[in-house]
Amino acid sequence: MPGFEMFDQKEIDAVVDVLQRKMVHRYSFNNVRNHIWKVEEFEKAVAEKMGVSYCLGVSSGSAALYVALRAMGIGPGDEVITSPFTFIASVEAILECGAVPVLADIDESLNLSPGKAENCITEATKAIMPVQMFGASADMEAFEELCENYGLYLFEDSCQAMGATYKGKPVGTFGKWGTYSLDPYKVITTGEGGLILTDDEELYKKMEYYHDHGHIHNKDIDRGAEGKACLGFNFRMSEIQGALGLAQLGKLDMAVEQLRRNRKAITEMVGSIEGLTMRPLADPEGDMASQLVYLFPTERSARIFQETLKESGVGCGVLADNTWHYARHWETLREGSYYSRIRYPWDCAYTEEMPLYRPVEWEATHDILSRAAVFGMTYAMSEEQLENMATAIKVGARSAL
Numbered sequence: 326m327p328g329f330e331m332f333d334q335k336e337i338d339a340v341v342d343v344l345q346r347k348m349v350h351r352y353s354f355n356n357v358r359n360h361i362w363k364v365e366e367f368e369k370a371v372a373e374k375m376g377v378s379y380c381l382g383v384s385s386g387s388a389a390l391y392v393a394l395r396a397m398g399i400g401p402g403d404e405v406i407t408s409p410f411t412f413i414a415s416v417e418a419i420l421e422c423g424a425v426p427v428l429a430d431i432d433e434s435l436n437l438s439p440g441k442a443e444n445c446i447t448e449a450t451k452a453i454m455p456v457q458m459f460g461a462s463a464d465m466e467a468f469e470e471l472c473e474n475y476g477l478y479l480f481e482d483s484c485q486a487m488g489a490t491y492k493g494k495p496v497g498t499f500g501k502w503g504t505y506s507l508d509p510y511k512v513i514t515t516g517e518g519g520l521i522l523t524d525d526e527e528l529y530k531k532m533e534y535y536h537d538h539g540h541i542h543n544k545d546i547d548r549g550a551e552g553k554a555c556l557g558f559n560f561r562m563s564e565i566q567g568a569l570g571l572a573q574l575g576k577l578d579m580a581v582e583q584l585r586r587n588r589k590a591i592t593e594m595v596g597s598i599e600g601l602t603m604r605p606l607a608d609p610e611g612d613m614a615s616q617l618v619y620l621f622p623t624e625r626s627a628r629i630f631q632e633t634l635k636e637s638g639v640g641c642g643v644l645a646d647n648t649w650h651y652a653r654h655w656e657t658l659r660e661g662s663y664y665s666r667i668r669y670p671w672d673c674a675y676t677e678e679m680p681l682y683r684p685v686e687w688e689a690t691h692d693i694l695s696r697a698a699v700f701g702m703t704y705a706m707s708e709e710q711l712e713n714m715a716t717a718i719k720v721g722a723r724s725a726l
């Protein structure tokens with residue numbers, strides 16, 4: 326994946342331009358900036374590309390989730406159902422709001438299972454937030470229906486799937502809001518950064534106020550004279566990030582095309598091997614191919630595969646070992662490790678009836694992740710690298726299956 330691999334003169338010029346103009350604030354300095362607003366330009370370009378009405382740039386993907394949850398009023402007494410296989414930020418964003426994350430099992434697509442999510446719905450549930458893991462969409466039609474039936478909000482943590490689609494529509498555009506991360510591991514990057522997409526004008530305004538101390542932005546008056554809509558915080562994106570984002574956005578389609586081309590080349594060279602399967606997806610066409618995941622029949626076969634590959638110098642991970650993306654490894658969540666004396670939601674009166682780790686064991690998730698071997702894909706791979714990977718996979722599969 327990483328977007329920084331695509332950095333060239335375009336990104337350098339974009340950043341230098343901002344520095345030369347000395348105009349790094351996304352708001353303010355209205356009289357001296359010659360009507361140049363890089364973050365705004367970036368937001369509009371993303372909104373147009375993805376086909377939504379509004380996009381807000383923020384300081385990170387984590388901030389995007391947090392700002393979007395806060396603007397929806399998610400707080401103490403609320404439960405949000407999400408996945409135990411996600412980057413920990415999805416869960417932290419819910420906790421930072423004082424709400425309870427409820428982690429339902431995934432299915433073999435590695436995304437949240439609609440059926441398992443349904444089983445976790447209680448009186449306190451406010452929203453379901455599927456995570457578009459490894460650049461491929463969850464079953465959004467099923468989640469839309471589920472949320473409609475139970476009167477819940479649908480949110481999308483699409484932080485790692487900018488460029489993926491579900492039935493032709495970009496991920497991030499399905500629920501009340503969706504998010505993209507622009508951190509250094511993602512397909513395009515601004516160093517750090519995040520984006521929130523929505524079609525809801527009122528919600529967009531709330532997010533826009535909240536992410537900048539409640540400022541009611543008005544280009545016609547001095548920033549210091551602007552009114553206050555609410556208490557907020559600072560999650561602003563800078564003009565440097567905005568300019569970098571614009572340069573990177575122009576390369577997104579090419580990056581996704583290359584990822585898909587590379588992965589296809591490998592899977593074609595590997596061919597069909599009995600017992601070796603790709604994860605079944607809700608919409609395989611929309612997968613941006615940022616990872617290559619194979620599912621094995623048993624944990625034992627996945628481990629033999631991993632060992633054999635280690636010998637051939639091509640490494641692969643077994644997903645159950647992933648300490649930052651699999652909730653089983655989050656002792657900090659289990660223990661409520663915060664620095665404050667009172668820890669929300671752990672010590673919150675509303676939470677007494679809401680076990681934080683429900684359901685405590687994710688049997689289906691564990692079974693799947695123990696059998697899943699993953700390779701990270703990069704957009705730039707030589708023919709030789711592709712061939713080496715394919716050969717290693719074939720050799721590994723031969724000894725494992």
Ligand SMILES: *Cc1c(COP(=O)(O)O)cnc(C)c1O
Nearest residue numbers: 385386387412414484485506508
């Ligand atoms: C990367 C990521 C985030 C957080 O994004 P940052 O920009 O690193 O804060 C959240 N959720 C998922 C699924 C991610 O992959």
